[in-house]
Amino acid sequence: xxxxxxxxxxxxxxxxxxxxxxxxxxxxxxxxxxxxxxxxxxxxxxxxxxxxxxxxxxxxxxxxxxxxxxxxxxxxxxxxxxxxxxxxxxxxxxxxxxxxxxxxxxxxxxxxxxxxxxxxxxxxxxxxxxxxxxxxxxxxxxxxxxxxxxxxxxxxxx
Numbered sequence: 001x002x003x004x005x006x007x008x009x010x011x012x013x014x015x016x017x018x019x020x021x022x023x024x025x026x027x028x029x030x031x032x033x034x035x036x037x038x039x040x041x042x043x044x045x046x047x048x049x050x051x052x053x054x055x056x057x058x059x060x061x062x063x064x065x066x067x068x069x070x071x072x073x074x075x076x077x078x079x080x081x082x083x084x085x086x087x088x089x090x091x092x093x094x095x096x097x098x099x100x101x102x103x104x105x106x107x108x109x110x111x112x113x114x115x116x117x118x119x120x121x122x123x124x125x126x127x128x129x130x131x132x133x134x135x136x137x138x139x140x141x142x143x144x145x146x147x148x149x150x151x152x153x154x155x156x157x158x
Contacts, residue, residue: 005038005039005040006038006039007038007039007040007058007059007153007154008039008040008041008042008056008057008058008059009031009039009040009041009042009057009058009059009060009061009149009150009153010041010042010044010049010053010054010056010057010059010060010061011024011027011028011031011041011042011043011044011060011061011063011146012044012045012046012049012053012060012061012062012063012075012078013027013043013044013045013046013061013062013063013064014045014046014063014064014065014072014074014075015045015063016065016072017065019100019134019138020063020065020100022138022139023063023098023100023130023138023139023142024043024063025139026139026140026142026143026146027043027061027063027098027142027143027145027146028041028043028146029143029146030142030143030144030145030146030147030148030149030150031061031146031147031149031150032150033147033150033151035151036150036151036154037154038154039150039153039154041150042056042057045074046064046072046074046075046077046078047074047077047078049078049082050081050082051081051082051085051086054082054086054090054093055085055086055089055090057093058093058094058153059093059094059095059124059149059150059152059153059158060093060094060095060096060121061095061096061097061098061145061146061149062075062095062096062097062098062112063097063098063099063100063142064097064098064099064100064108064112065099065100065101066099066100066101066102066103066105066107066108067108069103069107069108070107070108070111071099071108071111071112075112076111079115083115083118083119086119087118087119087120090119090121091119091120091121092120092121092122093119093121093122094121094122094124094149094152094153094158095116095121095122095123095124096123096124096125096127096128096145096146096148096149097109097112097116097127097128098127098128098129098130098141098142098145099112099127099128099129099130100130100138101129101130101131101132102132103131104129104131105129105130105131106129108129109127109129112127113127122158124148124149124152124158125145125148128141128142128145130142
């Protein structure tokens with residue numbers, strides 16, 4: 001590991017259950033791939049993160065559950081608190097999203113995309129929607145999403 005990182009990746013993950021904790025941990029594992037030498041990763045729950053975390057990062061991974069066809073209340077609270085304080089300074093911030101959806105996740109995706117569009121953040125890839133009954137492969141998909149994001153930030157692609 002290098003003692004000085006040049007890029008910071010922020011993971012904001014709502015993890016109210018064991019399975020969503022697995023997803024959060026998979027995101028962290030992907031972001032800490034051994035070949036990544038220039039990326040530091042910070043993981044926070046939505047209610048613990050604030051504008052200073054967004055202002056300090058070079059990319060953001062958002063993770064949420066589908067709650068009544070919408071994002072988690074915790075992620076909405078995060079957006080409510082950071083929106084205006086970061087709006088001008090973080091336009092173009094690379095971001096990705098994963099959704100743990102018991103149903104179809106499309107309402108959750110639309111809601112997050114609407115806010116991200118307003119913030120003028122930039123999608124690195126399409127949102128990952130993990131639909132239906134829990135599958136162990138969900139964690140692998142989140143790890144891959146996170147690793148791709150971290151490599152994109154490190155290499156300057158994102």
